[in-house]
Amino acid sequence: MENVHADREPAHPLTAREAASKRIGDLVILRRSPGRVTLVDESPVYEIEGKRPKVWKSVM
Secondary structure (H helix, E strand, C coil): CCCCCHCCCCCCCCHHHHHHHCCCCCCCECCCCCECCCCCCCCCCCCCHHHCCCCCCCCC
C-alpha cells in the first residue's frame, strides 16, 4: 500500500524539544522543500505505554 503522507515526511525529523520550540511562521524543511508553520497546537495525553517520564505535568 502506498504511503499517502510520504511527501510530508521530513528528511530529518524534529526532536520533541525542536518541535515544541516552533511558532507560527517559522520555517521548516520537508523533503528538501521549505514550508512555514501554520498551526501550533497541544493535545492531551490520556494513556501512555511503559513508564511515564520523570517530568510529568498532570492535567487531571
